[in-house]
Amino acid sequence: KNFEDWLKAAPKSELHLHLDGTLEARRLLSLAEKTHVPLSYQTLEEVEVAYQFENLQSFLDLYYLGASVLRDEEDFYHLMMDYLQRCRENNIVHTEIMIEPQTYLPNGIEFPVFMAGFKRAIADARSQWGQSALLILSFLRHMPEADALHVLDLAEAYRDDFVAIGLASGERDNPPQKFTELYRRAGERGYRLTAHAGEEGPPAYIRAALDDLQVERIDHGVRCVEDEPLVEELRERQIPLTVCPLSNVRLHVFSEMKQHNILQLLQRGLKVTVNSDDPAYFGGYLNDNFIALYRELNLNREQALQLLQNGFEASFLPAEAKQNYL
Numbered sequence: 001k002n003f004e005d006w007l008k009a010a011p012k013s014e015l016h017l018h019l020d021g022t023l024e025a026r027r028l029l030s031l032a033e034k035t036h037v038p039l040s041y042q043t044l045e046e047v048e049v050a051y052q053f054e055n056l057q058s059f060l061d062l063y064y065l066g067a068s069v070l071r072d073e074e075d076f077y078h079l080m081m082d083y084l085q086r087c088r089e090n091n092i093v094h095t096e097i098m099i100e101p102q103t104y105l106p107n108g109i110e111f112p113v114f115m116a117g118f119k120r121a122i123a124d125a126r127s128q129w130g131q132s133a134l135l136i137l138s139f140l141r142h143m144p145e146a147d148a149l150h151v152l153d154l155a156e157a158y159r160d161d162f163v164a165i166g167l168a169s170g171e172r173d174n175p176p177q178k179f180t181e182l183y184r185r186a187g188e189r190g191y192r193l194t195a196h197a198g199e200e201g202p203p204a205y206i207r208a209a210l211d212d213l214q215v216e217r218i219d220h221g222v223r224c225v226e227d228e229p230l231v232e233e234l235r236e237r238q239i240p241l242t243v244c245p246l247s248n249v250r251l252h253v254f255s256e257m258k259q260h261n262i263l264q265l266l267q268r269g270l271k272v273t274v275n276s277d278d279p280a281y282f283g284g285y286l287n288d289n290f291i292a293l294y295r296e297l298n299l300n301r302e303q304a305l306q307l308l309q310n311g312f313e314a315s316f317l318p319a320e321a322k323q324n325y326l
């Protein structure tokens with residue numbers, strides 16, 4: 001109990017968080033009514049049943065449908081502000097938030113609308129309690145690369161608001177190689193580079209993200225253990241893995257938390273961090289993830305301190321700003 005309180009109170013960094021994944025069912029249902037988006041679930045009880053996902057794709061179907069209820073600047077302001085409040089409650093002093101414009105653009109919602117809401121919320125949280133937040137421009141890998149290139153150009157007007165680009169959505173059959181030109185151009189324009197790899201996809205996708213996309217961080221990456229030389233390279237280069245324990249269990253990457261390999265990865269010297277991914281869908285924010293590791297995997301203080309420190313070291317903050325947290 002004492003240790004759980006200590007975990008909750010520890011200052012944290014969160015590096016793998018999809019903002020659309022923080023849309024709580026209660027707000028989702030009320031916005032769906034307002035915007036007339038038809039859902040097959042109308043009550044919180046029905047949501048709970050609908051959120052028993054079988055795999056990544058069955059989650060993504062509801063996740064994109066859920067995000068389609070967001071329409072005006074106020075919706076985006078509240079979405080961001082609600083999450084930043086959760087940061088405060090979870091003692092997440094620094095966060096890096098994935099924004100996915102390809103979810104909004106097909107509904108006719110353009111950059112000026114969602115960016116105004118997001119930026120206003122971040123400015124408010126920064127001035128009210130000193131919240132640190134960076135944005136990651138995340139692309140959807142089930143869409144063609146040409147669409148991503150178009151969105152990268154649209155984002156030029158907001159170049160200073162994004163520290164990095166990322167790559168999310170259905171991993172199977174959408175290998176990193178599909179986005180080589182996107183990552184080349186983004187790199188040229190000074191974005192830091194990260195991508196989801198090795199969640200449902202094979203270790204070869206982690207290798208391709210490193211070799212073809214030149215990423216400096218891997219989102220998930222837990223399937224690296226199937227390729228021993230790859231594990232050695234990740235360790236040698238200290239490539240951060242942004243691991244999401246509750247997400248992995250809910251999407252059946254691991255059958256139960258006791259099977260999760262995060263502490264083995266840590267033990268082998270990989271730069272592993274703990275993150276919540278889509279907390280409104282996967283049953284918990286960052287503190288819940290840490291507590292699950294303690295309850296199910298006997299996370300100890302030494303391991304927790306290493307994970308917390310990795311969270312700051314692996315951040316995209318400039319070196320001077322990082323020092324304040326280490």
Ligand code: HPA
Nearest residue numbers: 018168169170196277278
């Ligand atoms: N994997 C891929 N795409 C996603 C995820 C994830 O865990 N969450 C939101 N989009």
Ligand code: ZN
Nearest residue numbers: 018168219277
């Ligand atoms: Zn993710």
